[in-house]
Amino acid sequence: MITLQKKNGRIIDPQREVPCLGEYDVVVVGGGMAGIGAAIASARKGCKTLLVERESALGGLATLGLVNIPLDFSAGIGKEMLANLDAVEGHWHRNSDPEKHKLILDRMVTGAGVDLLLVSHVVDAIVDKGRICGVVLENKTGRQAVLASRVVDASGDADAAFFAGCECMSGRKSDGKNQACSLEFRLGGVDWDKYNASELKKNDPSWLKLIEKAVAEGDMPYAIDNHLNWVTHVPGRPQHCGQDEISMCFAHSRNCRPLDAKDLTRMYLEGREQADILWKFIRKCVPGYENCYLIDTGTLLGVRESRRVVGEYVLTTLDFARAQQFDDVVCLTGHHYDLHNPDGPGNIKWAAETINGQTHYVSTHGQYGSWAPPGNAELSDGFGRKGKDFQRKTLPSSIPYRSLVPAKIDGLLVAGRCLSSEFMAQAGCRLVLTCLNMGQAAGTAAALSLKHDIQPRKVDRVELQHVLLKDGCDLGQKYWEIPGLEGELATLETSTRT
Template sequence: MTQQTDYDVIVAGAGMAGVVAAIAAARAGARVLMTDRLPFLGGNMTAGLLGNFLTFHNMKGEQITAGIAQEIVDHCIERGGAFREHRGHLPNAYGNAYSVTPVDPEVLKLVTQKLCVEAGVALLLNTYIAATVAEDNRVRAIRVVNKSGEQTLRAKVFVDATGDADLVAGAGGRFLFGDERGKVMSISLFSRLGNVDLEKHLAYVKENPDEFMLGEDPYIGKTKAEIASALKHWMDYPLVTGHYSAVKRAQARGEFHPNRQRVVFQVTTIPGVVVLNATSLLGFDPTDAASMTKAALEGREQIFAVAKFFRDYVPGFEKSFILDSASALGVRESRRIAGVRTLTTDDCVAGRKNEDDIGLGAYCLDVHQPSGIIEHKHVRDGEAYGIPYGTLVPEKLDGVLVAGRSLSSERFANGSARCQAPIMAMGEAAGIAAALCAEHGLQPRDVPVGQLRGILKQNGAPV
């Protein structure tokens, strides 16, 4: 089977930012190819078992992400892969997001695949990017390698949705990496446990509210005890964070790794099955293959120790077992491009909005420091902040847009914008912008943002 080699738009990376970008570009009339190293779509949501989209709402309860992102959730609901209640978005006592949107990874694989194929997106999976081809400070092509060998794929414009800004870095574009010492946030390896008694666990939460993160955002204005007393069903607390004392006891006995002060788990659409976010891998480089190999080995060891911790220390988990583990490491941070605009920490905390915004974000500014300490800042007054279009555009490099966690952003700002709902909003904007570039012979920096925003609004995407 001969592979076409010339397209209007090539999207590199089939995580949720890339998926939405590809669908948006194809629906706008572009000839689109999307590549990925995995044999399925969804990135961290599927291969990484991330478990939920955060967050479609600001703390006031206003929906700030919709468009193609909501369409994906709706299709998951139809296939039993998301909750019907609240159109998929469960109210969240956790307190750093108004809503949590649990999505089944297997259903999401099928939904994203079908939406891409129906939109006319050509897919090339099991394929690695070997190099970026740049001429005259413009990305012209990518070289990829797969079972068919190596080939060069050309496009009028590219969307770098690799999560690591691989295309931009490969073309010599400037980027930032981690903190001031070049250290990145901790990496996690997620897993799922089966046979969990969530009703028993909820009873423990209600009796011990101080052991949990409840209503952390000051906007909520309620005590932990007040929030816990209102919990009637385990679905009322879909993203559980805490068990502080149990973690300390287990660490003192050498029964839990020293890199976290709390554990997190998330409910799923499958009764008795939860997603664990309790591993923590420190000091690794997401752009180095040897480093990531070591991280994967350590993560696998931690998963079994963490599962034993839950059985031994957490009520409701006494008879639980490991159902499966992620096939991809959960990387929170790597390269962030230097863009035409930069999303700042102050922008996010102040809930600042701009005339060139192409999406909104509201999750807390969540930074897992290289030390293992987790720090949070909150968006003021329950608001959302705007994501300017220029954060997706490299400062000097042409022919490419970024969608996803590699946007131009300060580190704490990235701790919020890296979440699934805002990266899907970025993806929709990047896909439409790329299609406009291909149709009118524009560079991404020259896209009329007013026209882009108008199309997004017509598609139901809040800007």
């Protein structure tokens, strides 16, 4: 209880005594994919670890957000997770069953010896002389503090880092706008075989022409998006009898402010209204969906980008396009620039960058996405090559350890979509398994920094990489040599993106 005191239109919340829930070696904020990787890695290295999640289940967007498409390099804990999902028939074609996924993650996290606290919001950070030493939680019990030697911020929005005083970026440079947000939904009663064999799937797989026609004829009141982003076929359901289940990324809110509760509320309401429009349009217009029905919309809004912490290194847009090989690589991604238009339909797969003093419209794959650059300018690759000299990216992009270490505050690491990166680089570093792999690196680094009693920024990258490789992580050893680790790479089994 606080006694009402007002000052300049604000309510005074005096510093209060709060009970201490416990002391941990490592506290991980956020139980999404990055937090799961961090918590499991840290606990397996012998650290007393607490994982704090604000929702009622683990997995974040991959489960509660219905983003059941665990893409990117499967290695380390990610590979183990997919194997566990396979064992319960919860995974095929890189599509997962969100419900089985939750259960698998519960078992993996508790099995690793992590203390788990659900339904708890992190509302503040405790800082002493420039070092984070705990977080403040609020839940049904009230307000509590947890002390920690190391904190891994995997909240997605860099909440703990921000509360601790880290410098953060958000949105694109030109106007500060964040990526569009999506509320995914699931449909049942789908005849998947019929859809898969249809002319639509074959000739217009992103439904571009279908949507254009639907808008012109009034089946869709406005272009909620100009293309179908993805549709996944949920495993473990009845097949070949018109009773398949699919999950879909279609609804989009634009001009989003994902750090503002009022705007989040607007987006949830808008997402559910859009899902209502979309499933009816789909039932009317898409072959195989004639008897479909809406099962549910996501519990969690698909926020693609919000706060990004300023770290020891800021991964640049050109680093990403050039597949820059960092000595301190801890994670890979095979993805491309993947920007969901902040203020209109469609996506953008190029970035305006200056190379040798000239403006280039840089692409990793030579595709515009929905919108061409100004004046239909030709695309360049990361090195400014155009036309017949354009080279598609053939190596994966690396994420350096320094992008997981905030520049200002000690005792803190970040992982997941809040990594230290420029706007367009982040747009390619946010896939499900990229986040999990980043989390594993951050959790392992937290454990090593405790083992040697040094700050995370002082962790020896060779030792960290050595441990990650032993734990099955993919640091690109198949593609390039990592200085300091040449000798042992030959003996390691290489992982794949499958």
